[in-house]
Amino acid sequence: MAYQRSALMQERLAENRQRILASARQLVARGGFRAASINAVAEVSGLSTGAIYRYFPSKSALFIEVLSSAVRHECDILLAIVDGDGSAGERLRAAVESFARRALQGPHLAYAFIAEPADPEVEAARILCRREFSDVFKRVLRQGIASGEFPKQSVDVSAACVVGAFTEALVRPTEHSARRRQDKALVGAIVDFCERAVTGTA
Amino acid sequence: MAYQRSALMQERLAENRQRILASARQLVARGGFRAASINAVAEVSGLSTGAIYRYFPSKSALFIEVLSSAVRHECDILLAIVDGDGSAGERLRAAVESFARRALQGPHLAYAFIAEPADPEVEAARILCRREFSDVFKRVLRQGIASGEFPKQSVDVSAACVVGAFTEALVRPTEHSARRRQDKALVGAIVDFCERAVTGTA
DNA sequence: GAAAAAAGTGAAACACTATTCACTAAAATA
């Protein structure tokens, strides 16, 4: 008598789950955590509030998944750059630039990675996310120091500073918004700053 | 018939006001905004919840005052260093070091300056606070660049990066906490990072 | 097609907290 889901049904359920995640991500990207209530998620994804709880046990669980999947995606991109070709300095520049550029596309999402969320559970996930980012930068730093390209420095601290430097520099403009012209210059200045900080050369 | 407050009474009222502010600051410093409900503030300051509203029109107003007075105090300290003696590089190092050291004393308070608060009104105040901090650093940067001591760079971006770099590096340890031994090394590494970033010399 | 199981609904229950307000206590005036 074991009930079995048809392939079609299974697919529809998976689709719903994805739609819920996508809706939540979209809401965070547009208006931050604040704008992403369960009701809003339900509305955007075309389901009822109750249905959300069939897919996720709680609001926290939903947003933890939103955050961590977004971060995994970003980290994959960064890792490809960091483990690519070129000198450590070149790869660092490329990684910072890529990260900064992408963050400017969805400033609120970037903000959510840094912002204190209401829920302590999500907070824990957020901390892990930042660690993942800085871990990527630690890789290049270690390589550059080992090869003598970078001066000796605390890899932990420098990686955290790099992440902090551009999140601060990027997130601040969130309020103004809509100044696409200056983006290029902003990204360039951030990249320069981080390069000097790490390489110690003007 | 105009009612006049006695000097004693006036003093007691001012004292209460200060006690409320101090209680709120203490609660934020210990447990972040999250722990600082009006009820908690009332309890700590030994007044009733209703009484708080005789001194401050709203929770937001209270916390805006807490934040801005704390920031003013920190900025005063930084300004004294920045406008003091020594080369631009020395003063920058001293300012970063002082800021980092003091932030380590009350990590949650430092966190509150960065964290997204629930209330948009407080958020606005928070943004101003960060700008005040970075304005202080802009001063040294301009001086150093003018004298040729620092290479050319975007003063706005570099100042934001400096603030971001050490807030990230400082705030992260908040979770662990209670590792006073490594503090000195941490502060040193942050100062080095910022110096390299700004001066471009290892 | 009827019975059983699961998915989906959305209004109501619940939790959390800022804010109010009818009231009491204290202080200033006369």
Next chain:
DNA sequence: TATTTTAGTGAATAGTGTTTCACTTTTTTC
């Protein structure tokens, strides 16, 4: 001291947003 004005109380109110649940609809099994 009696009266008026202000300070202070804290339970009730109100707004917000998550979670539940009795119920309907859809899907699967026989």
